[in-house]
Amino acid sequence: MTTTKKTALVTGANKGIGFETARQLAQQGFTVWLGARDRARGEAAAQKLAGEGDVRFVSLDLTDPDSVQAAAAHVSDTTGALDVLVNNAAVALGKEEGPASTISTDTIRRTLDVNFYGTLRVTQAFLPLVQKAPAGRIVNVSSTMGSVSTLVSPGNPLGQYGTSYAYSTSKTIVNALTGQLAVELSDTPIKVNSVCPGYNDTDMNGSTGAGQHPSEGAKVVVRAATIPADGPTGTFFDVSGPVGW
Ligand SMILES: NC(=O)c1ccc[n+]([C@@H]2O[C@H](COP(=O)([O-])OP(=O)(O)OC[C@H]3O[C@@H](n4cnc5c(N)ncnc54)[C@H](OP(=O)(O)O)[C@@H]3O)[C@@H](O)[C@H]2O)c1
Numbered sequence: 001m002t003t004t005k006k007t008a009l010v011t012g013a014n015k016g017i018g019f020e021t022a023r024q025l026a027q028q029g030f031t032v033w034l035g036a037r038d039r040a041r042g043e044a045a046a047q048k049l050a051g052e053g054d055v056r057f058v059s060l061d062l063t064d065p066d067s068v069q070a071a072a073a074h075v076s077d078t079t080g081a082l083d084v085l086v087n088n089a090a091v092a093l094g095k096e097e098g099p100a101s102t103i104s105t106d107t108i109r110r111t112l113d114v115n116f117y118g119t120l121r122v123t124q125a126f127l128p129l130v131q132k133a134p135a136g137r138i139v140n141v142s143s144t145m146g147s148v149s150t151l152v153s154p155g156n157p158l159g160q161y162g163t164s165y166a167y168s169t170s171k172t173i174v175n176a177l178t179g180q181l182a183v184e185l186s187d188t189p190i191k192v193n194s195v196c197p198g199y200n201d202t203d204m205n206g207s208t209g210a211g212q213h214p215s216e217g218a219k220v221v222v223r224a225a226t227i228p229a230d231g232p233t234g235t236f237f238d239v240s241g242p243v244g245w
Contacts, residue, residue, distance in 0.1 A: 007079045008225065009033040011060060011122055012089025014045040016202035017141065020218035021086055025225065026053030030084065033075055035060035037067070062089050062118025072125040081132035084225045087119045088141040092204050094164040108166040115170035120177060135189040139224040140178045142194040142236065146171025149244030175236055175245055182234030191233035193224045196243055
């Protein structure tokens with residue numbers, strides 16, 4: 001079955017920036033698949049957004065190949081093509097383990113399992129559906145923490161955040177995926193971009209009150225998800241413009 005409405009999938013959308021991205025896409029008239037690894041949390045989040053538009057829970061754990069395949073089959077059977085894929089779900093592990101010289105390789109592996117391998121797994125599973133849409137958009141929610149050029153710039157402006165090497169490296173690799181996939185798909189209408197949503201108060205950083213509301217971060221994500229036909233592909237940007245790789 002197919003639908004004439006535009007369809008979007010947001011991973012890790014039961015809370016935080018993903019939830020607000022799902023809300024804003026629903027408000028724009030998309031049929032939104034709200035991906036969540038926990039059924040109760042996902043169904044509750046979809047229920048909260050019921051008044052905003054057509055929001056449907058789909059069970060999706062990035063680390064579980066069967067879950068990802070089942071989600072892709074469900075979306076394919078129900079709404080057919082996928083106009084927008086937002087790779088939002090991620091974890092931030094090992095902040096207390098310090099920098100590259102001390103962090104455990106196990107923490108790096110567990111981080112990459114979700115942030116990189118999970119993102120790649122979802123992208124590969126859903127790409128056939130994105131290719132069925134007239135002008136697909138893939139958004140990788142990244143972070144300036146993954147920007148090597150920012151990291152090595154004088155004074156290391158990222159040093160103040162103290163985020164783990166595992167997290168920042170996972171986002172560097174996600175950015176590499178953005179570039180590679182954009183080139184691979186460059187002769188198609190599909191656009192692939194990385195965005196940094198800025199510093200938002202979410203569970204990921206303990207909602208310290210030092211950041212903006214995640215609805216602000218979601219606006220950058222939605223901008224990339226709805227980029228026009230003459231917009232860029234293979235780029236990395238935040239609310240202020242291009243971010244260095
Ligand atoms: N917050 C910031 O300031 C900030 C800054 C830059 C970039 N980002 C990026 O923005 C995105 C959203 O982060 P956030 O701040 O909104 O974090 P968050 O509130 O912690 O939300 C993360 C989401 O990812 C989900 N998730 C984690 N592991 C998963 C898995 N294996 N399978 C499926 N879903 C999984 C979580 O589900 P559960 O609820 O089940 O754990 C949750 O829904 C991330 O990519 C993050 O790196 C955030």
